[in-house]
Amino acid sequence: MSKPSHILNVLKQALITFTTTKHKAESFPLNLEALIALLDKTTAEHVNFPRQFLNPQLWEHPDKAPVSCIELFEDDHLTMGIFILKPNGKLPLHNHPQMHGLIKVIAGQVKIVSYSLNTDKTQEVDNKSFQDSTAPMPFKPKAGNYSIVTAELNEITIAGVNSPPCVLEPNYKNLHEIQSLNEPAAFLDILAPPYGYSDADYDSRKCSYYNKLSQVSSDVFRLQEIRSPLWYWTDSHPYTGPDLYEAGLSN
Numbered sequence: 001m002s003k004p005s006h007i008l009n010v011l012k013q014a015l016i017t018f019t020t021t022k023h024k025a026e027s028f029p030l031n032l033e034a035l036i037a038l039l040d041k042t043t044a045e046h047v048n049f050p051r052q053f054l055n056p057q058l059w060e061h062p063d064k065a066p067v068s069c070i071e072l073f074e075d076d077h078l079t080m081g082i083f084i085l086k087p088n089g090k091l092p093l094h095n096h097p098q099m100h101g102l103i104k105v106i107a108g109q110v111k112i113v114s115y116s117l118n119t120d121k122t123q124e125v126d127n128k129s130f131q132d133s134t135a136p137m138p139f140k141p142k143a144g145n146y147s148i149v150t151a152e153l154n155e156i157t158i159a160g161v162n163s164p165p166c167v168l169e170p171n172y173k174n175l176h177e178i179q180s181l182n183e184p185a186a187f188l189d190i191l192a193p194p195y196g197y198s199d200a201d202y203d204s205r206k207c208s209y210y211n212k213l214s215q216v217s218s219d220v221f222r223l224q225e226i227r228s229p230l231w232y233w234t235d236s237h238p239y240t241g242p243d244l245y246e247a248g249l250s251n
């Protein structure tokens with residue numbers, strides 16, 4: 001039998017880490033650490049990343065989506081995919097409700113700006129706003145159906161192919177904006193559990209987009225939930241790397 005591919009090992013470790021039956025509190029940190037270590041070694045070659053995406057001219061075509069996606073794997077526990085951004089392209093600020101996320105850059109460089117909700121600082125700001133408010137209503141005002149949240153800026157990171165994976169958690173760095181720098185950039189993305197698409201879990205794990213509404217202090221902001229921006233859309237391309245579905249079958 002041939003040796004399993006590196007990317008298959010990454011997926012198997014992700015399934016061990018995030019599959020609920022094996023997702024035991026005591027083993028989760030060690031499993032996550034093993035996943036991060038494997039992901040850290042992952043390169044464009046491991047997923048047979050199509051090099052044509054690195055050609056800036058490809059992105060100049062007026063009909064080309066600013067972001068391309070390659071889906072590697074999806075089941076009820078996690079999704080694994082590649083996002084490719086045009087030069088100076090952007091994934092709008094968005095959230096990952098109740099999810100873990102791991103990002104490993106495999107081409108170019110990205111700037112990741114991360115925020116957290118419900119931190120000590122945001123709660124302090126919200127409590128103060130509530131006390132100062134004369135209106136007898138809780139904070140968390142709604143603008144139409146779009147909420148306003150208070151978020152703490154955690155980190156602005158520049159990540160390239162030699163950078164360690166970036167990790168987000170349900171309660172830490174759960175919102176981010178990702179921007180490519182002067183050339184196309186690509187990153188492998190693992191999300192667990194996936195965003196909710198069925199009626200049962202759509203509301204609890206819906207991807208929401210945000211705009212910065214105002215700055216409350218040096219690192220606390222109010223963010224306004226918005227519709228997906230018109231400038232942001234994606235196209236998808238087939239995965240051509242090593243087979244991965246045997247991991248799901250044997251899990």
Ligand SMILES: [Fe+2]
Binds near residue numbers: 094096101176
């Ligand atoms: Fe994200």
